[in-house]
Amino acid sequence: MKCLSRKAAIAALCSIALFSCSQEKMDATVDEKLVETHAGVQKAGNYAVHLGLSSATGTSTWTYTIKKENKAKDIGYFVLNLGGCGENSPTISNIIAAKVNGVDWMGKTTASNGNTQCQIESDNFVKFENLPGSEVYTIEFTLDSIYAQVPSSGWIKAGTTCSPMEIQGPGCRGYQLTTSLNADSSLAGKPYNELNSYARISGFDYTEHPHCSGGYGGHRDGIHFATEKDDFLNKYVFRFNIHIDPVIDGDRCSSGTVDRQRNELKSATNNTEWAKVQGNWDEWQILEWKFKLPAGFQPTSSFCHIHQLKAQDGPNNGSPVITITPRANSNGSNKRMQIIHSVDGAQTGKGTIVDNIPLADFENEWVSVREEMHYAHNGYYSCKIVRQRDGKVLIDFRDTNIDMWRTGSSYIRSKFGIYRSLGAGRLNQNPVGQNPLLKNESMWLSDLRVYEKNPNPNPGTTH
Template sequence: MHYLKNIKLFVYILAGNLLSLNAAAQVVLEADGPGNTYELINSVFAPGYDVTETPDCAHPDFGRHIDEVMDPDLGIYVFRFHIHVTPDNDRCINFDRQRNEIKSYDKSPANLKAVEGETVEYSWKFKLDSAFQPSTSFTHIHQLKAVGGSEESMPLITLTPRKSSTNSLQLRYAKNTSQTTIKQVALAPFLGNWVEVKEKVLYGEQGSYELQIKRVSDGEILLDYSNKSIRMWKTGASFIRPKWGIYRSLDVPSDLRDEVVLFASFSVREGIPTSVKQVNIRENKALKTYPNPASESVSFEYVLRESDHVTLGIYSLNGKLLKSIVNQKQAGGNYIERVDVTDLSAGTYLVKISSGNLNMSEPFIIHKGYN
């Protein structure tokens, strides 16, 4: 297990380094099975540090409040966030609220910290229990929050279920330090269902914001919001970070119950490339991978300036060879190998192209629904 997670960390770092050359960097966090959950999260969101904010200190008998389970509906491992009405609190710091969240922060890689002028796409899935009970005050499950500056205490964007005469899911926005609800929909269609969230932000004083949530089972759009002219920044901020989990008020504990919120397939993608730029591996070689992410097929394009016997292999994160193509190529042009990946599950893979004593490699993502 430790060996697999070390390989995964290497691939994620490699993905960030190579994709940043293409004016895009993507970080993907996928559950991979029980055990070492905190270590997995930290290896992706802040290697060597801790990005979990859990109530473990107040409730050590329960153990870790984030674990991983196989989900029968998605057919993959997912993250399970636990919160208990008692004795959980907010990290043994605040006792009128409870927090079980993951985030990026100042120790995270640069491509997890949004700065002015960047466009970032966030995507993930979540599932609320069919009997989920929100607070009348706040029950946040996602935030975009500034680090630094005079307005950092108020999240820029918040997604929160709220108890009322008709329970709702609210999208809340704070231009400065006062928050308002900019979109509200009934909570009932979300309960007991996996939903997929896609969020796109142009960060800046003259920014833009888009959010769409659709039910996984039938593709029905449950919440849709877009604003092409909106302030998406905070005064004096160093960067904006995402947070996911469950963070709720204890003002009226009788409103609440012990909850489990499921999350899956976190993705943070910085920069929206207009074209695939060539990554020079050596003076006479080049490798391009597109689309990335992909769902049905991936094309690998490379340049040969001399005749070569070329081997292309696709590998899993544990080093297992999944697909292999061997060809004799002649020098003098671009070669494209288009590989069907419909039989591979969503996740991160590595392509290796070998010719002579030269090896080229690049990570790529399979994320169903991109092609």
């Protein structure tokens, strides 16, 4: 199986530094097959670290090969953070075998920091101690289940120096990483249709936007979706723009939705090739993503969604199942973040399930989002949002009995961007009369990843 050759394809599918392109096809029998990955190299001081991962018959083996450079000192300890997926993470008790340079090391692994002098930010880690002198260290351990690769951290202790690094590690138990999407420097200045082609390689689609003609709210020469360098993340990110000036953007030039604006990226409207990106009946899914809103972002008392989980089809797909929604009072005060749950055609909608989270905590700040869903009528939904600058938890919500499905649907898709009401305004009247609080706004997006567990073997079937 070969990786895609184009730079954009590689960047899209391998945007997580150590994500392997060999995982193109994930299915219910993946834990019965041998899956080999050969990942990129990370640096920790004068040490180069390479991860290899294999899985077979319900176990996964993680191999970290560490090479010394520039006459570096021998390593005393290697520490790996295991807490990359919250309560679904493995612990040291899930390690069933461990070796260093081919020698059994189970008796020399510990979850105690001891005197490593490393500032370990997790209380869930494994330390391989008393390592031998060597030019190359092969540190290998086997876990009792399949665990998704997630961004993690590690530390190498040599002499009195402890070198930290960012590296992939085991995360969500039973989950497989099915796709990832990040912006790439090669996309800077490219038009929206090229960004759409790039996103489609990873199973996402940018077709719901104001780049249209005819109808209402078309703005073909506007910049609505772009990439730019972000200094805080030190990488290229996506930027969504929605306009009131010089053109009042609409919703795909539609004559049926003249009361709103839409500029969104969504999971591909394709539940065959890209079923692994969608939420299908009885599946478990994790969405991880980062976003930033600008200082002064101004919502109104009407809807202004920046994220949706929405049924693609069926008779009850009108309203989203879940939205993350900035909201304000009618005079623009009390700016806050909400999470809203609704179910068309049923009485199981719970309405606003998170409210009154100050929007000021989000303005001009990168935050990471981790949502976990079980797509069933007696389903599960959790959302944890953490501010990146200082690690402050802004939202930590969980509901273990929530309706996460729409009767008659075949799948739930995810959407990211800005979708907002004109607030009593209409594009088919002159003047439009939109809410005077509305102004040009932006949203930035990065590090989008999808994980899946218990994949539906017949994802196209309605339920």
